[in-house]
Amino acid sequence: MTNGNEYEKRTTAWCPGCGNFAILDSVKESLEAMNKKPREVLLIGGIGQASKLPQYLSANSLCTLHGRALPAATGAKIGNTSLTVVAFCGDGDCYGEGGNHFIHAIRRNIDITVLVHNNQVYGLTQGQASPSSDMGFTTKVQPQGVRSTPLSGPALAVALGCGFVARGFAGNKAQLISLIQEGIRHRGFSLIEVIQPCPSMNRHNTFGWYKERIRDLQSEWKHDSSNRTAAFERALLWGETIPVGIFYRSEEGRTFESRIPILNNGPLVKRPLRRREVTEKLIEAFI
Amino acid sequence: MNELNIKIGGAAGQGLQSAGFLLGKSFVRAGHFVFAIQDAMSRIRGGHNFFQLRVSDQPIAAMTARPDIVIALDRESVEEHEPELVSGGILLFDAEASRRTGEATHRFYVPFKELAAESGGRAVHANSVALGAVFGLLDFDLNIARKLIRELFAGQDAVQTNIKALDAGYNYARDKRPNGFSRRIAVIEATRRMFLTGSEAIALGAIAANCRFMSAYPMSPSTSIITYLANQEAQADIVTEQAEDEIAAVNMAFGASLAGVRSMTATSGGGLALMVETLSLLGASEVPLVIVDCQRPGPATGLPTRTEQSDLFFVIHAGHGEFARVVLAPGNAEQAFYDMVRAFNLADRFQVPVVVLSDQYLCDSYFTVDPFDLSKVAYETSLLATDQLERAESYLRYQDTDTGVSPRAYPNQSDHIVMTDSHEHDESGFMADDAATRVKMHQKRLRKIERIRATNPGPESFSQGECKRTIVGWGSTREILFETAHRLSLEGDNTAVVHFDEIWPFPQQAAKLLLKDKTNTVVVENNATGQLAKLIAAYTGYNETKRILRYDGRPFMVDELVEQIKGNLRP
Numbered sequence: 001m002t003n004g005n006e007y008e009k010r011t012t013a014w015c016p017g018c019g020n021f022a023i024l025d026s027v028k029e030s031l032e033a034m035n036k037k038p039r040e041v042l043l044i045g046g047i048g049q050a051s052k053l054p055q056y057l058s059a060n061s062l063c064t065l066h067g068r069a070l071p072a073a074t075g076a077k078i079g080n081t082s083l084t085v086v087a088f089c090g091d092g093d094c095y096g097e098g099g100n101h102f103i104h105a106i107r108r109n110i111d112i113t114v115l116v117h118n119n120q121v122y123g124l125t126q127g128q129a130s131p132s133s134d135m136g137f138t139t140k141v142q143p144q145g146v147r148s149t150p151l152s153g154p155a156l157a158v159a160l161g162c163g164f165v166a167r168g169f170a171g172n173k174a175q176l177i178s179l180i181q182e183g184i185r186h187r188g189f190s191l192i193e194v195i196q197p198c199p200s201m202n203r204h205n206t207f208g209w210y211k212e213r214i215r216d217l218q219s220e221w222k223h224d225s226s227n228r229t230a231a232f233e234r235a236l237l238w239g240e241t242i243p244v245g246i247f248y249r250s251e252e253g254r255t256f257e258s259r260i261p262i263l264n265n266g267p268l269v270k271r272p273l274r275r276r277e278v279t280e281k282l283i284e285a286f287i
Numbered sequence: 288m289n290e291l292n293i294k295i296g297g298a299a300g301q302g303l304q305s306a307g308f309l310l311g312k313s314f315v316r317a318g319h320f321v322f323a324i325q326d327a328m329s330r331i332r333g334g335h336n337f338f339q340l341r342v343s344d345q346p347i348a349a350m351t352a353r354p355d356i357v358i359a360l361d362r363e364s365v366e367e368h369e370p371e372l373v374s375g376g377i378l379l380f381d382a383e384a385s386r387r388t389g390e391a392t393h394r395f396y397v398p399f400k401e402l403a404a405e406s407g408g409r410a411v412h413a414n415s416v417a418l419g420a421v422f423g424l425l426d427f428d429l430n431i432a433r434k435l436i437r438e439l440f441a442g443q444d445a446v447q448t449n450i451k452a453l454d455a456g457y458n459y460a461r462d463k464r465p466n467g468f469s470r471r472i473a474v475i476e477a478t479r480r481m482f483l484t485g486s487e488a489i490a491l492g493a494i495a496a497n498c499r500f501m502s503a504y505p506m507s508p509s510t511s512i513i514t515y516l517a518n519q520e521a522q523a524d525i526v527t528e529q530a531e532d533e534i535a536a537v538n539m540a541f542g543a544s545l546a547g548v549r550s551m552t553a554t555s556g557g558g559l560a561l562m563v564e565t566l567s568l569l570g571a572s573e574v575p576l577v578i579v580d581c582q583r584p585g586p587a588t589g590l591p592t593r594t595e596q597s598d599l600f601f602v603i604h605a606g607h608g609e610f611a612r613v614v615l616a617p618g619n620a621e622q623a624f625y626d627m628v629r630a631f632n633l634a635d636r637f638q639v640p641v642v643v644l645s646d647q648y649l650c651d652s653y654f655t656v657d658p659f660d661l662s663k664v665a666y667e668t669s670l671l672a673t674d675q676l677e678r679a680e681s682y683l684r685y686q687d688t689d690t691g692v693s694p695r696a697y698p699n700q701s702d703h704i705v706m707t708d709s710h711e712h713d714e715s716g717f718m719a720d721d722a723a724t725r726v727k728m729h730q731k732r733l734r735k736i737e738r739i740r741a742t743n744p745g746p747e748s749f750s751q752g753e754c755k756r757t758i759v760g761w762g763s764t765r766e767i768l769f770e771t772a773h774r775l776s777l778e779g780d781n782t783a784v785v786h787f788d789e790i791w792p793f794p795q796q797a798a799k800l801l802l803k804d805k806t807n808t809v810v811v812e813n814n815a816t817g818q819l820a821k822l823i824a825a826y827t828g829y830n831e832t833k834r835i836l837r838y839d840g841r842p843f844m845v846d847e848l849v850e851q852i853k854g855n856l857r858p
Contacts, residue, residue: 010717042546042698047709055706055718060698062545062707063718064538065568071535075542075550076698078500078526083546083699101538104531262524268499269547269697271524276661278523279495283658286481 005035008058019170019196019207020049023117024056026173027086030180031059042083044073046098048090048124050117050196067097070105073112074256080269081257084184085112092122095131095151102153106160106189110256113183113190116153119198120205127201137204155235157191158228158248164190165231165247169214170197171207175244182246188255195242210242217245225249290343291470293421294354294371296364297414298333303360306414307338308482308653309439310421313432314342315482315655318475322348322766323653324842329507329591335363340653344475348619348654348766352844355470356424358417360399369394377468379420381413392467395424397459406451415449419456424464425472429457481656485649485763486511488620488656489579492627493551494523495664498577500550502528502539507591508647509553509581533558537565537578545574545707547670547697549631553579556598557588559642563605566640570610572707573685573693573732575634575641577627582646584840593840594647596762596813599822602642603791611691611735613641614791618765620654622788625663629789632667633742637692637735644790646813648842649763669695676701683714687727691734736792743789745797750783751776756807758852759832761787761819764811764843771848780853787819795826802829809833809852811843 007028014020031041041059045051047066054061060083064072069087077085094102094116105112120137122128128141132153136145157165164186168176176194183190195214197207217223217234223245224230231248257263293310297303304325311321322341328334341350353373359365359380369378372393381399397420399413406412415436422429433450440446483491490512493501503513517527530536533554540550554562559580569576580602584595602614613633617623623645630641671694676682682703686693693714698705706716711728713719719728749769750757756775760768765786772782785801787794802808802823808831810820815838824830835851835858837843850856 037702038704039699039702052718055708058704060704060706061716062542062572063709064541064572065564065709068534068538068565068568071530071538072542072545074535075500075502075539075544076546077542078528078539079543079546079548079550080697080699100531101535104535260520260526262521262526265524268526268543271499273497273666275495275497275664279491279659279661279664282491282494282519282523283481283661286483286487287479287658 005032005037007031007038010056012056013052014049015200017199018049019119019198020053020117022170022173023115023176023194023196024053026176026180027053028057030177030184033177034181034184036084040082040084042076042085044069044076044085044087046089046093048093050088050090051093053088067093067101069093070098070101070114074105074108074110077110077112077257078263078268080267081263082267086184087112087114089114089116090123091116091118091120091130091132095153099131103160106157106162106191108256109163109188109253111187111189113180113192115180116191116193117196118153118193119196119202121198121202123198123201134205150238152235152238153191153193154247155232158232158235161253162191162248163188163250163253165235166191167193167195167244167247169195169210169244171211172244179246186249187251188253195244213240213242214244215241217243217247288343288345290341290347291356291472292339292341292351292354293356293358294337294339294368295358295360295417296335296337296368297360299327299330299336300333301360302411302414303336303338306418307340309418309432309435311340311653312482313427313435314472315480316431316435316477317428317472318478319344319472320346320655321482321653322350322655324350324648325651327592335367337364337368342472347770349770349845350842351846353846356421358421360413360417377424377465379417379424392465395465397456402455402459403452406448406455408448408452412448412452415452416456419453420460423457423460424468425470427472428474429453479658481658482653483620483656484511484651484653485620485623485645486651487515488623488654489627489643489645490515491659492624493577493631494519494525495624495659495661496549496628496631497666498525498549498551498631500526500540500543500548501552502530502536503553504530504533504536504558506555506558508583508650509555509558509579511650512553512579533561534565537562540576541565541569541574544576545697547700549635551577551579553581555581555583556585556601559598559602559605566612567606567608567610568709569640570606570608570612570732571709573638574707575638577630577634577641577643579643579645581650582644584838590840592647594813594842595838595840596646596764597815597818597838598644599761599790599818602644610732611637611639611739612791613639613739613789614644615641616644616762616788616790617649618762618786618788621656621659622765623649624659626788628664632665633739635668635670637739638669638695639735639739644762646763671696673700676703679703684716685712685714685728685731687714687731690738691731740792740794743792743794743797745794746785746787746801748783748785748801750781752781754781754783756780756809756852757783757785757805758809758811759785759819759823760811761790764813767843767845767848768811770845771852774845774849775852793822793826798823799827799829802827809835811835811848813837813842
């Protein structure tokens with residue numbers, strides 16, 4: 001039984017120094033600051049270190065399969081629109097195994113918030129390249145270095161017309177908390193990529209490496225987050241500078257739920273069990 | 288029994304299905320029983336397709352091979368189907384489409400296109416002319432068809448054009464009818480029976496069962512299910528979504544079910560292959576779900592528009608790890624409807640995936656059935672009542688119980704949080720790795736298998752008098768088996784039938800009892816390896832079965848099967 005709006009944290013299985021601890025704290029503080037009751041919140045993970053997060057907070061949780069958090073989240077939100085649905089995926093989970101779902105969840109614009117914990121490496125399987133690994137990054141499976149260009153989740157999301165695209169950094173909790181709250185408040189699909197150093201498996205993109213490169217969109221570029229072209233340009237930046245903040249925000253797109261007329265009559269799960277009359281009518285049409 | 292077999296052949300795009308449907312439904316409204324199959328090549332336009340109807344004054348739901356009437360809308364249909372006619376049968380054709388002449392007595396030339404043009408229609412109205420000609424030839428009351436056209440095309444310009452074309456064909460056939468053809472179809476009585484496909488029965492069953500969400504990715508022959516439901520969204524208060532792939536389809540339905548909504552997906556074998564990972568997730572997470580597999584011939588792309596019963600082994604074994612599941616295999620439209628209700632109830636009661644096995648033959652065929660009896664529809668669930676949940680001190684999603692079934696709650700049903708997990712987990716749903724928890728929780732889930740088996744009514748069996756032979760089958764061949772046995776019995780060759788619908792968990796005790804005294808057992812399956820025969824052998828030790836297997840992508844025909852069983856025709 002959950003009381004009030006406080007979320008308990010549970011013992012985690014993460015390595016010391018993992019960026020996930022700051023993300024977990026930021027999620028907890030965001031939900032509490034927004035007065036979201038644990039019963040109203042459904043936290044969904046795929047598989048990976050990031051995707052364990054739902055289990056570590058005392059809210060409704062679902063740990064599903066690798067790559068499949070977004071379709072499950074979509075179904076859950078359609079089933080019960082009263083839920084605040086937040087999904088947690090890694091770069092491998094969301095951009096690799098679940099890449100097709102990522103594209104189409106954005107197209108649907110269902111009202112869920114997705115945090116992609118981007119550490120540019122596979123942690124759970126012990127250090128292989130991910131879709132966002134830098135070109136040339138060497139691992140046991142890529143001894144000669146990664147041969148493909150890295151995928152930018154935020155750039156892809158802006159290109160697809162996602163209404164809320166942001167990037168945070170596990171090393172900046174204050175900003176991350178603000179981004180998570182903005183993302184949850186946004187009506188429609190929200191993507192928050194979080195730079196999350198992995199001290200165990202990624203010795204190249206370290207906390208210090210990120211810290212040197214991270215620049216705030218506002219202070220560095222006076223970025224206008226309503227300008228989609230500028231957002232796309234800056235979402236493509238990676239290397240010497242890594243922008244954080246809100247790339248793009250637009251409230252113009254209607255949510256998927258609002259395009260389904262019958263969902264205006266309240267959550268599907270609350271429907272009374274009255275099927276007899278309607279089935280009789282439908283049967284009549286076959287006579 | 289007075290019956291007539293009509294085959295309409297033509298190219299895709301010539302309106303075969305609408306003509307066949309109108310013909311069938313008109314006869315049903317006049318008190319006849321109609322069973323119809325659809326045979327199509329995997330093409331949007333052209334190719335050769337046919338729609339075949341069997342009309343009878345007695346209940347029937349299976350096909351016979353040879354037509355009494357062939358309506359050839361193109362030249363290929365003449366060449367293909369004229370030789371199939373029974374003696375005394377008749378070919379309706381348009382000379383423009385054929386080099387044949389109308390001189391032979393079994394050929395009846397009807398200028399379909401010319402009459403369509405005279406009635407103000409276009410080439411596509413040739414099918415209405417042909418339809419009218421059949422009604423004229425059979426002296427059938429045309430008002431039934433006229434009324435049907437008005438209902439179907441209500442408010443569209445097509446009404447008058449189609450009726451004119453229909454009348455033109457009817458009058459032509461009445462005037463020029465060949466003397467040699469004496470078959471007629473009379474109005475028996477006005478009846479209230481449904482004329483619908485297996486897919487429509489499946490979709491209706493889902494609605495009756497309170498399914499509120501369906502996601503799917505288009506794949507023949509399953510697409511007709513979501514097509515029907517998508518068109519009933521408002522009326523039936525159901526949400527449908529075409530997913531980006533089958534993986535998303537099954538995971539969306541999983542998410543909605545987790546949220547407390549009865550949900551389903553449908554696909555064919557290739558799509559189910561993509562869903563297999565989630566089948567295992569359903570086993571671990573104990574989220575109920577109904578998955579319809581409309582089988583078609585494999586492997587791989589196989590014959591996309593044709594039929595086969597080859598996914599039985601696949602669906603009973605699919606998925607990594609060990610977990611409980613149910614497989615139902617309805618034998619006709621009526622069973623498809625009630626099986627969907629049963630599928631949702633079993634899924635909900637035992638928190639397991641339920642696979643309903645249909646196939647192209649069941650999905651696309653039209654059946655004549657009495658209106659479904661909704662007093663037989665009940666709801667069974669393991670979901671806790673909200674007030675009961677609110678009063679509870681604590682809640683464990685995966686509570687260990689004697690039955691293996693834990694009381695289910697959904698997120699935001701009460702202040703209790705609900706944890707759902709794909710890892711091994713403890714009773715609360717928190718992931719666990721220790722040996723004792725693993726063994727306890729695995730046993731809890733597997734305990735459900737015997738509980739489910741105990742609810743299985745077992746195979747259906749039918750026999751009259753002393754039978755020297757038993758024919759055995761599963762799923763969509765039910766009506767073919769029953770009529771075949773009936774025909775053999777009428778010839779003094781008494782034959783019993785055993786049919787499996789609820790096939791998994793396999794009802795081994797019931798099967799053993801039924802088969803133990805049987806001699807001369809023939810298993811009839813639409814596959815090449817005899818999957819049911821092997822299951823029977825594995826679970827009952829009874830392996831003295833003969834097999835009649837068909838795997839050319841076509842359904843069994845009753846008259847052919849009778850001859851095959853008697854040994855007069857090679858399968």
